[in-house]
Amino acid sequence: xxxxxxxxxxxxxxxxxxxxxxxxxxxxxxxxxxxxxxxxxxxxxxxxxxxxxxxxxxxxxxxxxxxxxxxxxxxxxxxxxxxxxxxxxxxxxxxxxxxxxxxxxxxxxxxxxxxxxxxxxxxxxxxxxxxxxxxxxxxxxxxxxxxxxxxxxxxxxxxxxxxxxxxxxxxxxxxxxxxxxxxxxx
Numbered sequence: 001x002x003x004x005x006x007x008x009x010x011x012x013x014x015x016x017x018x019x020x021x022x023x024x025x026x027x028x029x030x031x032x033x034x035x036x037x038x039x040x041x042x043x044x045x046x047x048x049x050x051x052x053x054x055x056x057x058x059x060x061x062x063x064x065x066x067x068x069x070x071x072x073x074x075x076x077x078x079x080x081x082x083x084x085x086x087x088x089x090x091x092x093x094x095x096x097x098x099x100x101x102x103x104x105x106x107x108x109x110x111x112x113x114x115x116x117x118x119x120x121x122x123x124x125x126x127x128x129x130x131x132x133x134x135x136x137x138x139x140x141x142x143x144x145x146x147x148x149x150x151x152x153x154x155x156x157x158x159x160x161x162x163x164x165x166x167x168x169x170x171x172x173x174x175x176x177x178x179x180x181x182x183x184x185x186x
Contacts (some may be wrong), residue, residue: 026086026148026184030068032078035178036173037062043094045170048161055106055160057120058093058171060179069181077110077158078181080151086184087151088143089127091159094172099135101165103126105143110156120158123151133165140176149183150152 036044046059055169059076070079080087082182089107106128108120115121123126143159150159160178163169171177 009178012038017023025041028083028182029084029185030034031181032066032068032070032071032183033178034066034071034076035062035064035173036060036177038174043144043175044173046173046177047168048163049168050101050166051164052162054120055108055162058091058159058161058177060177061149061173064178067098070128070181070183072156075158076098076179077156078179080153080155080157081183082153083185084151084153084183085186087137087157088148088182088184089180090142091179092140092142092176093159093161094176095133095134095139095161095163096172097134097138097139097169098165098169099133101133101163102130102160103133103139103141104130105141105161106158106162107143107145110151113152113155120160123149139171140171148182156175164181 057076070078072079080127095103108174109123125145127143129141133139
């Protein structure tokens, strides 16, 4: 998968006027895509300590598109707007080169449906991507819900990285680290 695929796929849905029908008759009502943009021409990498628990949130500093104003920069999450009943969430992270260990990328939810509604937790249909480090270059990871998942207005969804390499490792800023959502309503 090429870099920025997630961003362009979401944008293509908006501009093509495409409608998805995963359950009953649903229509795409909005999309949002954010990334780790350059700051004054310089990348701003995010350092992720080895085996940090709870997982740190992957932060984003640039909105590419957000047709429903769903992005909350205070915790780098998408907040489900009123009227939205399903969403598809996708993320991509570019880990800088380190040939040791595993990388993981997950989308977690903060919701009244959680055991602890004040914390981000795994959810049914929530994606978890795990892969070994790449020996010769960056480790590019993608994760997404396999289809549209039921959501409630006010829920927060955010992207979280984990790595086990024995030391700090950076996720690249400005080179393909993105987070996107497609929102549907009946």
